Amino acid sequence: MSKKILFFFPENPFSNRAGNVTRAKTTLAILKKLGHSIDLVGVKHIYKDMQDTNDFDEKIIDNLFFISPRPPKKKTTIEYWKYKILKAYKKPSSSNQSLTDFTKKEFRDIFNKKKYDVLIINYEFWAGLLDPNSMKNCLKIVDTHDWITLNEFYKNKSLDVGRRFNEEINNLSKFDKIVTISNEEFFVFKSFLGDRVVNIPPSFPKNFVDENREKQYDLIFTGSDNPFNIEGIQWFLKNVLPLLSETIKICIVGRVCKHVPDYRNITKIIFAEDLSSYYTQSRIAICPMIKGTGIKIKVVEALSYKLPVVGTERAVDGFSSKLDNGCLVNNDPEIFKDYIIALLQDRAYYETMRNRAEDYFKNNFSENRTLKLWNDIIN
Known part of the structure; x- marks a missing residue:
C-alpha cells in the first residue's frame, strides 16, 4: 500500500558530494521503488553553505520544501517580531543551532498541509522537529547515520559525553523506529531502546564489471x-x-x-x-x-x-x-x-x-x- 512520506534531510541528497548524501539518496530510491510518494524537506541555509543547488530527481521526489532557522528580515511582519521576542527568552538546542522555534513551526506547517503517513528524520539532533500533537498519528522514523555522541567526541575531546549521550538516547526515544546502519551502533542503541531499533545496512545496485578490461x-x-x-x-x-x-x-x-x-x-x-x-x-x-x-x-x-x-x-x-x-x-x-x-x-x-x-x-x-x-x- 502506497504511503505519503515526508523525508527530512538537511542537505541536498542529490548532490553526490559525500557518503552521507549518497546514503540518503539511495534510501529515497528504495522508498520510491516500494511505491511510496515522497516529499523532501531541506534546510535553506545549509543548502547555501554547502553550495548545493535545488535540483532533485523528479522520478523519486514529488516536492521539495525548505525550512529556515529564522524568518525573512522584514521588520514589519508579525512573524519577525514574534521570533525576535521568543529568541530573547529561549536559546536553540546546544547540539543544533539551526533548531529554533521558527524552524519547528515551518516544519510543522509543511506536515499539516498533507498529514503524511510516514515521517523520516535524518540525524537524531533534528528530533526537535517532531510535534507531539499534529504528528502523533504518523509513523515516526529516525535514520541515525552515526553514533553522534562518539562522532562529536572524536572532534571535541572535552565533550561532556554523559550529558550528550543522554540527550541522544532521549531524542531517539521519541521515534517509533530507529534505523542504524552499523552492527556496533545497532547493539548500543538496542540495549537502551529495545526492538524499536532496526539495522538496515547501506545498499547499492550490483555494479560488478569484467576484470579483464585495462585499468587506468x-x-x-x-x-x-x-x-x-x-x-x-x-x-x-x-x-x-x-x-x-x-x-x-x-x-x-x-x-x-x-x-x-x-x-x-x-x-x-x-x-x-x-x-x-x-x-x-x-x-x-x-x-x-x-x-x-x-x-x-x-x-x-x-x-x-x-x-x-x-x-x-x-x-x-x-x-x-x-x-x-x-x-x-x-x-x-x-x-x-x-x-x-x-x-x-x-x-x-x-x-x-x-x-x-x-x-x-x-x-x-x-x-x-x-x-x-x-x-x-x-x-
Missing part, C-alpha cells in the same frame, strides 16, 4: 572534505605513499582533494557527477581512516564494484564480519603497503579477494535485502 588507476580513494577523510588521506600520504613505487597510479575523488598536494602519480578530481567511471577504471580501493564512526559508505560502494579494499581497522566498522569480506585492514603502514603490493602482483590472490568482496556484498548490502527491510518497517 591502481588505487582509488573517494571522500568529502570532512575532518576524518582529511586526516585519513594525509596519514596515507605521509606514511604509506613513500613506501610505494611512483609507477603506482592513484585516483582521488572528492573535495578532500583540496587537502592533497600535487604528486606525479596522483590524479585529483574534486567533483564527479558519477563515480562509476572511476571505480571501473581502478583495481583497488583504499580507506585509510584513522577516526570516524559507522559503516564507511565508500567501502560498501567499492565492494559493489567487486573491488578489494585495503584500509585501516576503521574501514570495516559496522560490518557483521571483520574477515572474509573483501577487505584487508591494518594500521601499520608497512603492512598496509604490503597488502597493496600483494594484490597488484599476485593475480590469483587478487581474484580471491575480488570474489570475497562480491560474496560479502551480495549477502549484506544487496538492494533486494534493503528493500525488504524498509518494507517491513513501513508496512
